Amino acid sequence: MTQDALFTKEAPPGPKPISKGHWGTVVLLSLIISVVAVLIGTHKIQVGPAAIVLFPIIWAVVIGGLIGTQRIRPISGASRTVATLLLEIGIIVFLARLGTQIGPSLTKFTELGPAILLQEVGHVFGTVIIALPVAVALGLGRVAIGATWSIDRESFLAYAIQRFGVRSGEYRGVFSVWLLGSLFGAVFISLLAGFLGGLGIFDPRALALGLGLGSASMMLGGVGALSLLYPEQAGEIMALAALSNLITNIVGFYAGVFLSLPLCRALYKFWSRLFGRDDDGELITARHGTKAGITPAAPAESNLQLSVETDPPLKVTPRVIFAAYAIVGVSAVIMNSVGTRSFVGSDALGILVLLLLTGLSFRLARLVPSIPSSVWVLAITTILSAPFLPTSAWIAGLTQHLDVILIGLPALTLIGLTVGRDVSALKSLSWKIILVAFLTYSASFIAAAAIGQFTLHL
Template sequence: MRNEAKTTGGTASVLVDAVPSHTFRARPALWFAMIALSTAVCAAAIMIGTHKFHLGPAAIVLMPILWTVLIGGFLGVQRWKPIGGRARAVSTHLMDVSIVFFLAGLGTQIGPSLTKFTNIGPAILLQEVGHVVGTVILALPVAVALGLGRTAIGATWSIDRESYLAFAIQRFGVRSPEYRGVFAVWVLGSVFGAVFISLLAGLLGGLDFFDPRALALGLGLGSASMMLGGVGALSILYPEMAGEIMALAALSNLVTNIVGFYAGVFIALPMCQKLYTMWSRIFGRDDLGRRVRGGALLGSAAGSKPAHARSGAAAVEADEPAVTDTVDVNGIEADPSVLRSPKTWLTAFAATGVAGILLNTLGTGSMRPQDVVGVTILLVLTAIALVLAKLVPAVPSSIWVLALATIASATFLPIGPFIASTTQNINVLFAGLPMIALIGMSLGRDVKALRSLSWKIIIVALMTFTASFVAAAVIAQVAFHF
């Protein structure tokens, strides 16, 4: 059945999507269930807390974001009371708001630090070139040769941290092979990234070939946990330089978070897509990673017919009419779409704001009246970005919101200090945690495709991390000594 949505004037009407087939109107009980469940998962993860273990010079850091992935992922794949297509459709709607909200919070953390660029030398700026070269030039051909297909693009255009994951959902959609590559590398980085980089940094630091400062700059990968893991290893090897190593790594990580995202979106991704076509022809692979004669791309991912799978509603939504699911050639279930209206958008915004305040209070152990104002500002920036993305489809909301939030919180603007002060106590990794929970709870749709990647994605992920770190360190080494 096809439902028709009536749009009204104002901002909300701009956000109402055209109604596709297989669209349904979600009941309030389903909205409440998904909002409550995702918030509860985040609260449990925060209460478990952060735990750090030392393995020689390496350190394993287990943070709330990891517990959220594990708990949400378990709920997403378990079969006792599965989360079905309709529940995942509601999660996707909530995710569309929570992702942009998360990036808004990230932008307000970056804006107040923009003035630090006045003292940044060429070495710290050039290391960003190393990240692009390392991932796209070195890791991409390995991924294509292993037969990852278009998943290779998502797995190698960056080291795929939270901002890139959010962009991939906006740019490619959760059913795309590019998103699965980003998601798989993100999960592996969240679980093993810190310990792997700490071991690698310790190994390279012990060779006495690299300047410790170059290695410190190479640690600006855009991941706080990876940076801290590498800093811990280098600080043990060079205790007299521990303070300088930490300062350089943190500043480099700041540059990557500010410049790196834009470099990844506007330089690395287009480059990766073009080189993917070249490497696919050289290795004779199609978009699914299968070998083809003559090295010609078949485009089979787009041309194949979907295979029908089982139908019926999930246990979470047993009272809803059954909706037939389909599974495409990549193993991704085609969920129905929830009817989007001004009311559903307001529900998603309200849920994101309330959950953000509650989780930030739980995680930081404090709540100020300014925090409510700060969350409200982030929601306003989120709404503006979503509207702009509708008006200018070529630029996704993830780009709009990060740019708007960064500029709005810059201290050299009249409103910058006010926005910075109201958002400074908002820890985006707590307030934006529901995005991670919702992604994990939707994992049931992607589990078949992720299993098909098997050991190959592990090799590619480690190659991506290694190439990005080493290439950036080499460029920094050259900049320091020549």
């Protein structure tokens, strides 16, 4: 069912079968939360010259998270399984809509070519340069390597499992940053993007380029905030962010493995010597003291194994897949109608086309596992909507009334509803790794935006 395999705990014995009630619970909750989020609307909190933008995406994730972690009537593992399937499809549908906004703008971006390509340098090296020394100074030991060589999405997590093993400090760092990013990344990046956008220091196009973090949910959060701050440039912001994210998805993993990780390991040794830390994060002088009879320190945190609870498996049949796609499509149409307060017949046809392209992308990802569905869907929709193809006008006509933020809203709501699965792992994280994780996200975004800013204004 999922695109990437993760190591998890064994599921409790005898889980209840997934029923229509579980499907109904998830669909009803996601729609209610999404509608409430839209009704709450957008609010700006002025902080000096900048502004914190609170908008429906944030409300949806926060409300979903509160419901997903409450213990009065907890969300069952079976319901979380359904939510995960719908989330995977919903995110790709959102990316499909973003792709249809890239194509018509391709000719505009020819002059931005260097900026689009060079921003990846910020994503690859920004985290290592900025976050790594802080992580080492805090005493994270080899956890610092895993936590700062990238923002650690699913492909990096799988690589860390194979490369370092699940009991390594590097894996613990990767896991922690992956987990926090999956649960809170969208909200954090949306707040950061809104704050930086409000300062007026960066060109909004540079900030859009910085949002190509390799995470669809983080990009969606940041795009939403910037689009509200710069409504006249909303279309360009969305297209640039999606194009930047596509490039990161294509080359980011390989750049991370072959460039960022070796640099991170080399600089880790330098910073460890400078701060006098060993691989467990302890002060070297204190560790040497054990030879004089001092009681050894407790086992380092980096040797602990982290995992998330496994939800009951879902038997994926053609009927289940059809139902999931139908739910995602209907939810998208409903939210677009609620948010825009309008409905035209082409909206439903547009969603149907996006669903078909989503299905094609999943199929291609199974045939060519090295290329994820997110890359396939962005590439396909970008090409089909490009002005040099006859399909561009047809795609534009069907999708012109579809608001990309509203379409992605139910999917982000589902992120919140699945938080309960990860509560145990979250409780085991120290404040140090949490601080470093958010610093890693910030460093990747800001470094890429700064390079984009410099390149745009050469």
